[in-house]
Amino acid sequence: DHQFQRAGFDKSRLFYTQGDYGLFQSVNRSLQKTYDNEEWVMRAMEAQGFVRDENGVFRVPEDQSIRMRIPTELIPKCPDDGSDVVMNLRCDDSFVEDEGWHRASAAYHDFLKKHENDHVLYLELGVGGNTPVIIKYPFWQMTLANNKATYACLNYREADCPEEIAVQSICINADIGAILDRLKA
Structure with missing residues (x-):
């Protein structure tokens, strides 16, 4: 995910109709919001033993020691109510289409119509x-x-x-x- 952003495309011009690996959503269906997870991903990668190279890309360390788990305190929780979170991916009827999703959807459909x-x-x-x-x-x-x-x-x-x-x-x-x-x- 985010390959278009990494290639220089403006995020505001992209529409992730199926969801975004860069976002979490609460398992609490009454919270129709998404949460950026980049900071959490970086901390989780470091907690597992991955190291960043000179370009900021995570690599397996020379000693090949990766833990494949994170400390309990790093398990992501919803910042609004403390419930569990999941990736914002369209896999069932719990997918969150928040304000940002609807804004991108409208721009996409306007483009198609035009x-x-x-x-x-x-x-x-x-x-x-x-x-x-x-x-x-x-x-x-x-x-x-x-x-x-x-x-x-x-x-x-x-x-x-x-x-x-x-x-x-x-x-x-x-x-x-x-x-x-x-x-x-």
């Missing part, structure tokens, strides 16, 4: 089949509705599209990392 008849590339990188109604099926429908649109899917063993949009599609069944490395070369 460009619905333009030359658009619907780029799908590694989208699995768990929840196709969120990304995959809408991309297919928008491609079908706009003859100037192109659907591109890069996914290991899961890159395909309906016959109705095949002429507007580029489906690459390959490892994303390998393909992106080749594009950089």
Whole structure:
């Protein structure tokens, strides 16, 4: 997660419709809020024995001693009510769509509306089949509705599209990392 941010994209221009590994949410469903977890992740990594290199990237130490556990006091809790927290990921009906999510969703849908008849590339990188109604099926429908649109899917063993949009599609069944490395070369 956050690969687009790491590559320099402005976070305010991104929409994580399926959630964000960089956020926690309370297990208390009455709290419809998310909480940034970057500081906690850094402390947890250090508590396990990982060390940062000169670029701030965590590495396994030379002696290979990683603890694979954190102290009890580092178990994350909700800052509002002390309840347990989980990752903000759409895996069931407890997913929190907070104010930031709704703001990003509105911006995304405004963008789609503004460009619905333009030359658009619907780029799908590694989208699995768990929840196709969120990304995959809408991309297919928008491609079908706009003859100037192109659907591109890069996914290991899961890159395909309906016959109705095949002429507007580029489906690459390959490892994303390998393909992106080749594009950089």
